[in-house]
Amino acid sequence: MAGNSIGNIFKLTTFGESHGKAIGGVIDGCPAGIELDIEFIQNELAKRKPGQSKITTQRKEDDTVEILSGLFEGVTTGTPIGFVIKNNNQKSTDYSHIEDKFRPSHADYTYESKYGIRDYRGGGRSSARETACRVVGGAVAKQILNHYNVTVNAYVSQVGEIKVLKHYSELDLSTTFSNPVRCPDENLTDMMFNYIDKIRKEGDTIGGIVSCIVSGAPVGLGEPVFDRLEADLAKAMLSINATKGFEIGSGFDGITQKGSEHNDEFFCHPGPVEGLDNKVRTRTNNSGGVQGGISNGEDIFFNVAFKPVATIMQKQRTINKKLEEVEIEGKGRHDPCVLPRAVPIVESMAAIVIVDHLLRNRTVKLIIDN
């Protein structure tokens, strides 16, 4: 009810504030029998961690995850996986200037109003630092998906006005993390990097789009009506800090198409041996891999819009707790553009949703399995 958990069967609960002792979480409902690769989890965290290049915040955190439970000799036992990531590099004095002021477009005012109290240091619970725990959950989810040959790949497809125009099938998604912008279109990476760096020098920030593709998902994921796969994906994405929009398949562009253009025709894709393993496929994929709320076996792809980061290194007008008008200026270490670090978070949330629905889908048919 307090909203710190996501998932129904595969459930992630997170805790922790930006400048508290530690952040952490519990992954409940992870199936037993999975050999967990801890190094992989750590590598995923490295993709999100601060201080990776000059276009991200300079806060230094190892983000070393410590798994406290749920594993026996490296294998999941079906019991909850508790984990902790220590906060090492807090500079809480950076935040004394906002103890009494509400930063524009931040959560300061709404938290103060809702709870009557807030940990203002580094944004407390509202800090994007919380998303490190999502990456841990996602890294476990991805290892489950490996067993099903499902892959999740996100990348930065737009920064400000600079937009990847190629279809994702024309890109080499394995190159995404080879550059600090996390864009697989090599023609654009430098341009994006330089643009973000210019914005940073201006003390300003900029938004963009992360695109994500889930390939190999089986037919049948998603519960029709309220828990459609796209509904759960939308919720997961809009739960990430700084997101303002979500679209799947044809998305907002699909509204100007006619049904005769937009519909995805089915055809029978022949298997490797004649008459065997024929597969139902669609010629186009405006549906984005989901029909009637349920995956149809095609790629699931969607876009997530991120607004520019609220903390800017410029003077702004705002008010304080006494409702007096005051000036405020960003201090501390912040990202000029959240997009590069958002890529592993989007992947993580997608992986968590897909695994949850994979497990839910095991319960819908009468199976005499005992």
Place this chain on the structure above:
Amino acid sequence: MAGNSIGNIFKLTTFGESHGKAIGGVIDGCPAGIELDIEFIQNELAKRKPGQSKITTQRKEDDTVEILSGLFEGVTTGTPIGFVIKNNNQKSTDYSHIEDKFRPSHADYTYESKYGIRDYRGGGRSSARETACRVVGGAVAKQILNHYNVTVNAYVSQVGEIKVLKHYSELDLSTTFSNPVRCPDENLTDMMFNYIDKIRKEGDTIGGIVSCIVSGAPVGLGEPVFDRLEADLAKAMLSINATKGFEIGSGFDGITQKGSEHNDEFFCHPGPVEGLDNKVRTRTNNSGGVQGGISNGEDIFFNVAFKPVATIMQKQRTINKKLEEVEIEGKGRHDPCVLPRAVPIVESMAAIVIVDHLLRNRTVKLIIDN
């Protein structure tokens, strides 16, 4: 888990297929002590019901709701409100041609795969007929919101390429339901109507956007982290048939703005009497009324993208259950454009989410209330 419920405290569960005996639902968690206006519920259903004009499906349904429980002498008692809407005008023979065929971009194939069985008549559970039950839930939710002076207004802001360019504050939202298109921009309603009618005559369909504004919502709604208000709204909207996208506040347009442009400055809005009832407000509202996942007292506004309806009155290629390539042509009674009838559904889902969070918000502070 099977996804037929939405909400945590104020919870709607729906049941029913397009061509079964009835559809219906249960509203659980409605507070006690509310004098329910049944006629209002019926009027809300009338806004959604088929057959209202030549640009909607010609299926004739009274959509008379029968409340079976939860009221005593017209007042809610805190017990669940069960309700039923009979299906009267099924023409199941219209659907025999799709018993074995998978309609493109419909839920036929995914349901068949997921469950191994489907009620093909009228799309069964995947039919938009289910949304009538959401309107009942929404009509109850709206009556709760009345007590808090919260209003929910949606309207059609785009059909194909025809787009309302005015800001919602320039429109008279009380006129939305006075025209069959459900657009409050009188300069565009005829154009939209004629366009949809032309599309209908071509046997084709078209998509568009429904915009929605929630005014008067108190500060503090939404749980940070996973159950942010915008995340729950996104899920609710993407759970509506034919939706492909959601954006709140600046949305997808906000990505090209810089933080210095996008940030919403706080100021103190003076109350009617000097020094009394001063209110924290923002000068702009790119946030869309939500900051850090929590409402800030400004208008909550968002857009929902609808794809063109999948059923078209034209020949299309597809496959049947034997995976043979076949032709299919739409029959039966269908909407050429789902937008006009979607307006009350968007409003209903928004109202349900807001009421749920109003009730959740009662539990976050230490209150000695006993």
Place this chain on the structure above:
Amino acid sequence: MAGNSIGNIFKLTTFGESHGKAIGGVIDGCPAGIELDIEFIQNELAKRKPGQSKITTQRKEDDTVEILSGLFEGVTTGTPIGFVIKNNNQKSTDYSHIEDKFRPSHADYTYESKYGIRDYRGGGRSSARETACRVVGGAVAKQILNHYNVTVNAYVSQVGEIKVLKHYSELDLSTTFSNPVRCPDENLTDMMFNYIDKIRKEGDTIGGIVSCIVSGAPVGLGEPVFDRLEADLAKAMLSINATKGFEIGSGFDGITQKGSEHNDEFFCHPGPVEGLDNKVRTRTNNSGGVQGGISNGEDIFFNVAFKPVATIMQKQRTINKKLEEVEIEGKGRHDPCVLPRAVPIVESMAAIVIVDHLLRNRTVKLIIDN
């Protein structure tokens, strides 16, 4: 949150008041592909329905269930099963005398306090009439259990001081419903019947115990820690009107045993063919079929204590809404002993819990099922 649902995957939601138009419910999460026997459901309802003999309430209700959804050509489709049972034989005038008075040991006072309003007619929502909906849910659950060869048998094992002393394995549980008391010990049925009838004539009521045995449940049902199988059974049983206690296996008697007496030794029960289908069993079953919260393949057996019905046909002192001391005397049609009619309710709740855990148990291991 309002507590009208039970189950996680197989979920029953009920609605309805004793003297409203109808009671009913929604069964969500029933697996697809089950040929439902509606007559069986009706027969189960007949076991619970009022007016069966002179030792039960004389209210006459057909208790005809109408299934509104979730079936296609008699087979479950995985969509929610909505159902309604009309109230026909309300005599609401019987209750005008309690409009302003709080009946001792009834829910009148607590409902009035909690909600500020109550439907006093027949007890409204607090009436045991609600349990008819549980029997519908249970009758569906039992049909699922049939596919797993799991049986659920409850019976009256004690009425007042008259107690079945035989172990359940010495009784023919198939005879339970052949007598109005629902006791399979033929030596006691007449004695119990006559005792209840005597109590009835005195205008009084009496309590007792219902015992229940679940046979054939596979190993592995139940989630350790909070959702242990016995914890979920205890909750399900204590959710039935008039229950005051629950014990499983050795129960309250086990507390005086030593561990060396109480422990259930494991042994290997040989299969029909040497070396094949050997089964782990226990020599005794003080555990009641559950160890560490998880079923071990032995019979699950438990007892449920029912207090005497609160409504008696004798004068009692109480207070009214103005807190004035008044006299009250039972009117209307009531059960002198709830036990006989409770038997199908206990079975139903047990079946619902077992099916829910059967489905939950499908998700705990890594299975490459796609």
Place this chain on the structure above:
Amino acid sequence: MAGNSIGNIFKLTTFGESHGKAIGGVIDGCPAGIELDIEFIQNELAKRKPGQSKITTQRKEDDTVEILSGLFEGVTTGTPIGFVIKNNNQKSTDYSHIEDKFRPSHADYTYESKYGIRDYRGGGRSSARETACRVVGGAVAKQILNHYNVTVNAYVSQVGEIKVLKHYSELDLSTTFSNPVRCPDENLTDMMFNYIDKIRKEGDTIGGIVSCIVSGAPVGLGEPVFDRLEADLAKAMLSINATKGFEIGSGFDGITQKGSEHNDEFFCHPGPVEGLDNKVRTRTNNSGGVQGGISNGEDIFFNVAFKPVATIMQKQRTINKKLEEVEIEGKGRHDPCVLPRAVPIVESMAAIVIVDHLLRNRTVKLIIDN
């Protein structure tokens, strides 16, 4: 779904195995604004911790809880409270003898069957060590209850055949923790202690009853139908290791009473000033403070039956993983009687349930609170 959480609004999730790095948990939904007394939490843990006297296990654990989040300057902020308790004194070698054997009446066999893998060291997740996390949750819940003047007192009321015959109102419950048995009847404490010590020397174990009284709970807690207060208490109690039964109010003894004896008459208890603060009370309390599933303002009291601990220091026959018959003998450090250490656990679970329902109860009426 995996059952490691309890509560709806005030929700405790626990993780950790007996011999892993640490156990811990997350308390989500704790209201903001509560000054938490950490020392009180530590004192509550001290009541449960092992090694307190010769009649408890000699495992030495400080059970020092480290709160990682959710507090700002000592006050709850409404964000999740993450906590960790390190495991220091594992002696995992003590358990190598059970790696392949199933201990009678333990969870070894059921875990192995359910998950295909188990952490056999110290019972892994099935160890009662997990209950330390419940005590942390309970200690937070109790501090919330303090604000409502609600107290929770449990005590050992029976060990084997030695039973407290006095009504709890005749006992000084403040003395419970002054003796190692946790029994407030000074005439019995030595007898119980000596009896348990004798059992211990025999290498055997014994069961008993913990009684619990919740005083001061307001009228209105509990949701009728499935989430009755007594149903949620029953579940919470049966979720504690080694419990076999639960009874509330008259419990199993009430079944032999007639309604005319059992009913609790209401009367008006005059307030301190004439005509002011009159209170509805009952002359007797066979209901145990709950009517129709909802608290009525009287004391809530219930009993919990605990079986003898399964681990005995005697030879027993059992089987190993290969289903061969083998002998097994308890090693390691174990409790001869779980009762003394169970007292704070019962209190904790009760406090958690009561707080959860206090918060749930805030949402049932129409309140214009904004």
